[in-house]
Amino acid sequence: MATMTTQKLSTLAKTIRSKNAGVDLITFDIIFTERRTYERVKTSGVLTRESVACLYGIGLERISDFVEFDPGNAIKFTITRVRPSGSAGDPDIFGAQQYAPLLDIEVPVDVPASK
Amino acid sequence: MQSLRIICPNGHLGFAPIRPESFRLGVAARPDYIAADSGSCDIGPVPLGTDTSTSPLGWQTHDLELMLVASRELGVPMLIGSAGDTGANSRVDLYVKIIQELATKHRLPRFKVGYFYSEVDIPALRRRMAAGEVVEGLDGRDALSMSELDATERIVAMAGVHPFLALLRQGADVVIGGRSSDSCVFAAPAMHHGFPEAQAYYLGKVLECASFCAEPYGGKETVLGEVTADDVRVTAMHPAQRCTVASVAGHAMYERSNPFFEHVAGGTLDMSQCHYEQAGEKTTRITGAQFQPAAEFRVKLEGAGKVGERYVGLVGIRDPYTIAHIDEVTGWARQQVRERFGETGYELHYIVYGRDGVMGPLEPLRDKPGHELCVMVQGVAPTAEMAEEVCMIGTRQMFYARLPEVKGSAGSVAFALDEVLRASPAYRWTLNHTLRCADPVELFPTHMTHAGL
Numbered sequence: 001m002a003t004m005t006t007q008k009l010s011t012l013a014k015t016i017r018s019k020n021a022g023v024d025l026i027t028f029d030i031i032f033t034e035r036r037t038y039e040r041v042k043t044s045g046v047l048t049r050e051s052v053a054c055l056y057g058i059g060l061e062r063i064s065d066f067v068e069f070d071p072g073n074a075i076k077f078t079i080t081r082v083r084p085s086g087s088a089g090d091p092d093i094f095g096a097q098q099y100a101p102l103l104d105i106e107v108p109v110d111v112p113a114s115k
Numbered sequence: 116m117q118s119l120r121i122i123c124p125n126g127h128l129g130f131a132p133i134r135p136e137s138f139r140l141g142v143a144a145r146p147d148y149i150a151a152d153s154g155s156c157d158i159g160p161v162p163l164g165t166d167t168s169t170s171p172l173g174w175q176t177h178d179l180e181l182m183l184v185a186s187r188e189l190g191v192p193m194l195i196g197s198a199g200d201t202g203a204n205s206r207v208d209l210y211v212k213i214i215q216e217l218a219t220k221h222r223l224p225r226f227k228v229g230y231f232y233s234e235v236d237i238p239a240l241r242r243r244m245a246a247g248e249v250v251e252g253l254d255g256r257d258a259l260s261m262s263e264l265d266a267t268e269r270i271v272a273m274a275g276v277h278p279f280l281a282l283l284r285q286g287a288d289v290v291i292g293g294r295s296s297d298s299c300v301f302a303a304p305a306m307h308h309g310f311p312e313a314q315a316y317y318l319g320k321v322l323e324c325a326s327f328c329a330e331p332y333g334g335k336e337t338v339l340g341e342v343t344a345d346d347v348r349v350t351a352m353h354p355a356q357r358c359t360v361a362s363v364a365g366h367a368m369y370e371r372s373n374p375f376f377e378h379v380a381g382g383t384l385d386m387s388q389c390h391y392e393q394a395g396e397k398t399t400r401i402t403g404a405q406f407q408p409a410a411e412f413r414v415k416l417e418g419a420g421k422v423g424e425r426y427v428g429l430v431g432i433r434d435p436y437t438i439a440h441i442d443e444v445t446g447w448a449r450q451q452v453r454e455r456f457g458e459t460g461y462e463l464h465y466i467v468y469g470r471d472g473v474m475g476p477l478e479p480l481r482d483k484p485g486h487e488l489c490v491m492v493q494g495v496a497p498t499a500e501m502a503e504e505v506c507m508i509g510t511r512q513m514f515y516a517r518l519p520e521v522k523g524s525a526g527s528v529a530f531a532l533d534e535v536l537r538a539s540p541a542y543r544w545t546l547n548h549t550l551r552c553a554d555p556v557e558l559f560p561t562h563m564t565h566a567g568l
Contacts (some may be wrong), residue, residue: 014367020157021372023417023544024254031365044278056477064255065372071391074363078372080255082476086159088463088495088541093159097473101480 006106009046010036018098023085025064026095027078028052030102038073044107047075068095117343117563119308121148121301122352124337128153128178128195128322129170132337134501135181137326137353141337142185144352148304149186151178152211152297152323154197156417156544157370164268164419164542165203168209170200179210180217183289187223194279194290194300202271202294204234210291211564218566225567226289229282231559233293235270235416240550250548253415254372266420267346267545273415275380276315278559279303285563293559294417297323305342316384317404318342320377321349321363327365329356350398360391363399381555382408411551414558418546422462424502426509428492428535430528437527438484441467442517444527445490448512452494452505461502462495462541463509490528495541506535 005102010016014033021027030047041047049066052060058079065078086093122141124133128151141391142149155164158169168175179195187191199206211230218226238434244250250259271294280303292300298319305315318340321328324338329351336353349358367386368374378514383458394400427520432438445465452463469488471478494506550556 007518019370021370022254023156023160023547024256025372027368027370027372029365029368029391031361033361055479058477059480060516067368067373069364069368069374071389072374073361074365074368074374075376076368084544084547085157086161087543088222088462088493089466090159091466091473091475091491094157098477100474101477 003012005109007109008103009041009105009107010103012041012107016099016102018095020095024081025055026076027076028082028096028099028102029074029076031074033073035073041107042068042075046105046107049077049080052077055105116308118341119226119305119310120144120146120339120341121149121150121304121318121322122339123322123325124147124149124152124182124336125151125178125302125335126327127155129168129175129200131335132174133178133181137336138181138241140419141339141352144339144431145189146191146304146339148192148194148195148302150300151182151325152295152300153198154200154202156202160544161539162419163203163271163417165540166203166205166269168199168201175199176213176217176289179213180568183214183217183295184221186289187226192283192288192290194304196292196294196295196297196300198291198293202233202292203269204232204293206464207232207291207293214291215290215566219568222367223567225565227287228285228289228291228564228566229285229529229561230291230564231274231278231282231561233272233559234363235272235558237264237267237270239266240270248551250416250550251413253547253549256547259546263545267418268421268542270416270418270546272550272558273380273417275299275555276303276306277380277555278561280307281556281561282313282563283307286535287563298377298384299409301340310342311344311404312382313384314342314344316377316379316406317386317401318347320386320428321347321366321401322536324369326351326353326356328363328368329353329358330362343380346400346402347404348394348398348476350395357397358399360393360399363401364391367528380413381408412555413549414552415483416546416548416550418544420545422541422543423495423497424499425538425541426494426503427538427544428506429532430490430492430510430513430530432488432490432528433486434521434523434527435486436521437518438488441470441484441488444513444516447511447516451512452508455508456501456505461505463495463505464493466491466493477542493538494535499537503535508534
């Protein structure tokens with residue numbers, strides 16, 4: 001018998017980052033060291049267009065790309081900015097500090113009840 | 116020639132200095148070219164708009180000096196793209212002048228310096244649009260309108276390999292480029308020596324950010340790329356770094372919305388069939404890159420337009436009741452600006468650090484502010500005098516905010532400085548578009564001069 005528990009994405013991924021992709025987009029990369037971990041997160045369904053739109057409180061139309069990048073063991077998505085980077089009032093010209101909410105995403109793990 | 120080897124010491128030359136140790140190891144490997152891009156649109160629209168660099172002259176000179184002295188010693192060409200952060204004409208002229216001064220300083224034998232410009236003539240573009248040419252928007256933008264063009268101060272076009280190839284064919288020993296696709300700075304020499312486009316563009320893609328394709332993480336270290344007719348190999352030069360399958364594949368997705376495709380002037384690099392293998396302790400080999408020529412030759416344009424002069428104010432807040440009602444505090448100050456200047460004709464921005472300063476509306480925790488806040492106030496207006504007053508009212512009136520149940524009635528905010536500070540003028544990216552070109556080099560006039568004794 002197995003019980004359902006969870007692990008935070010920050011403990012599973014090697015890299016979680018955000019960065020401009022041009023002046024109108026911010027792109028997010030979640031990169032795993034182990035193929036197995038990547039596959040597990042991929043199939044868990046916690047990272048989807050819908051889930052990240054919900055996490056960031058934005059409409060689905062602002063998710064311009066969502067890619068599962070097998071060669072890099074990575075999940076990647078991109079959002080559109082409301083105003084271009086570096087406009088007056090933009091607090092993150094490089095888009096480099098937008099990833100923090102991803103760190104605490106809970107990923108379900110199947111753990112055997114007894115070994 | 117069976118293979119061609121290029122070293123890249125810096126992913127954005129001048130923005131932070133080259134690390135010399137791994138650069139010397141790269142030079143000792145006797146590459147055929149030394150190349151780097153020096154620009155990025157990441158720095159925001161202000162440098163392009165104000166025709167300045169964001170990189171200090173001292174760091175630009177440091178990097179160019181290391182590269183120039185090494186390339187002249189080896190007797191191999193040196194290529195620089197996107198001179199001076201923006202690739203504007205004044206930045207190209209600046210880099211050519213630095214090269215000439217360095218050549219004199221080091222008493223280098225005379226050599227040929229090729230350079231090309233990439234600024235777009237705004238009246239000429241206006242005439243083309245008036246004649247029906249559509250300047251298409253990228254990343255969801257609408258086609259360029261006349262009013263957006265009129266609001267634009269300066270435009271640069273993003274060069275592909277073409278002006279680099281033209282200058283290499285003319286025998287340039289150093290090439291200083293205007294705004295360039297960073298991968299093309301490396302793809303051009305590979306294509307100049309007859310290597311296939313697919314391998315050439317992949318070589319550029321993997322080298323463009325220097326050691327960002329290596330691990331462990333550490334920027335500004337030199338990497339060496341080698342291209343053959345069938346593959347690309349990339350090797351980290353720093354003793355503690357390696358290019359691994361993971362680091363190289365991972366780099367393919369850096370700073371781009373789709374990790375499989377890279378668009379350049381003239382076509383698209385398709386990396387969807389790429390195969391990565393560890394070819395040595397510090398080397399990864401990549402095969403399977405493909406290149407699809409574009410049906411229509413379109414060049415990317417970047418443009419910046421001035422919004423106004425800008426002042427900045429800073430305040431701190433510690434009272435928990437005031438923190439809970441911060442939007443009413445800024446609302447009060449906003450209302451005072453409105454009463455002085457009306458609804459339009461200026462911008463007033465509040466960035467509330469400690470609540471959602473970094474992420475704004477994307478912040479999921481904006482209802483859980485910290486025990487103290489810092490608010491950055493930005494006032495933008497057509498003149499410096501008005502911007503200063505907008506910012507001053509928007510800052511100082513926070514002190515006088517009228518909150519009904521506040522205990523502290525002697526001042527709602529703390530000032531570390533009670534003045535407002537002049538900041539860079541506010542600009543915005545008016546162009547992120549593409550323009551159809553009949554001739555691949557029509558926007559990139561090339562020139563040849565010389566340096567040295």
